[in-house]
Amino acid sequence: MNRDAGYFVENTIILPFNDLKASEQLLRKRASELSAVILEPVQGGFIPADEEFIQGLRKVTEELGILLIFDEVKTGFRTSLGGCQTVYGVKPDLTALGKVLGGGFPVGAVGGREDIMMISAPHGGRDILSAGSKEKGKDVLFHSGTYNGHPTVLAAGLATIEALESDQTFEKLVERTQYLRHQLETVYKRHGVEMQTIGMGSIFNIVLINEPVKNYRDLQKGNTSFRKIIDQELLKKGVYTKPMNRYSMSTVHTEEDIARTAELHEEVLKKLRR
Numbered sequence: 152m153n154r155d156a157g158y159f160v161e162n163t164i165i166l167p168f169n170d171l172k173a174s175e176q177l178l179r180k181r182a183s184e185l186s187a188v189i190l191e192p193v194q195g196g197f198i199p200a201d202e203e204f205i206q207g208l209r210k211v212t213e214e215l216g217i218l219l220i221f222d223e224v225k226t227g228f229r230t231s232l233g234g235c236q237t238v239y240g241v242k243p244d245l246t247a248l249g250k251v252l253g254g255g256f257p258v259g260a261v262g263g264r265e266d267i268m269m270i271s272a273p274h275g276g277r278d279i280l281s282a283g284s285k286e287k288g289k290d291v292l293f294h295s296g297t298y299n300g301h302p303t304v305l306a307a308g309l310a311t312i313e314a315l316e317s318d319q320t321f322e323k324l325v326e327r328t329q330y331l332r333h334q335l336e337t338v339y340k341r342h343g344v345e346m347q348t349i350g351m352g353s354i355f356n357i358v359l360i361n362e363p364v365k366n367y368r369d370l371q372k373g374n375t376s377f378r379k380i381i382d383q384e385l386l387k388k389g390v391y392t393k394p395m396n397r398y399s400m401s402t403v404h405t406e407e408d409i410a411r412t413a414e415l416h417e418e419v420l421k422k423l424r425r
Contacts, residue, residue: 168194168366171207178211187218192235196225197349197356197397198364205239224249229399230352232312232321238351254311256304320402327409328353328400334413342420356397384419
């Protein structure tokens with residue numbers, strides 16, 4: 152059945168990120184209407200959830216029989232090798248992963264509870280494409296895709312995991328990320344510009360505000376127009392970051408790259424301050 156966008160808007164409830172009390176009130180009030188809560192544990196890839204929020208959300212969804220789904224497309228293998236769920240110690244019912252799973256190749260994956268996953272498994276005559284299928288699609292979720300189980304993509308993904316696990320590669324990546332964040336914060340402070348870096352693992356963003364940032368609404372309080380100008384000036388100097396977007400560190404970024412990035416931020420701030 153075809154549905155327009157309005158249908159999904161009307162049948163979706165938006166929970167306030169990092170506000171457990173308000174979220175729990177909404178969930179309890181509408182529990183009979185809800186099937187799942189879907190969220191990025193790190194909103195936008197750089198605003199971490201409070202541990203209390205994630206733990207509380209898991210507890211109340213389990214109590215009410217509502218599925219908890221983590222979108223770890225941005226955070227899988229970037230916040231930790233086990234994703235945000237290992238950082239917070241929370242096991243969602245389903246997890247979605249994106250191309251980071253394939254080392255950059257086009258791939259996606261969904262994993263989770265066996266009873267949920269088996270709904271789409273072609274077993275016991277449940278494959279709706281099989282000749283003579285008795286169930287004829289009843290209570291079966293058909294799932295297919297061009298890249299499902301693609302051997303080249305999966306080989307690249309396995310190689311990525313092995314590389315990150317060896318010789319403390321991931322730990323060193325996080326250390327370099329923290330060092331870059333510290334260098335940038337030092338530069339901005341030296342020029343009297345309100346700024347903080349927020350993020351987790353190897354991803355972060357620059358926010359031109361000193362107040363706590365708990366959700367995307369808080370970002371609007373920052374000096375977004377100045378940040379955009381800074382990003383545009385950095386692009387001219389070879390720092391290729393999408394204006395207003397987050398920074399994603401890579402294993403190939405060196406200490407020289409970090410030093411050069413901080414140096415160019417300094418040059419841009421000097422120019423703009425003049």
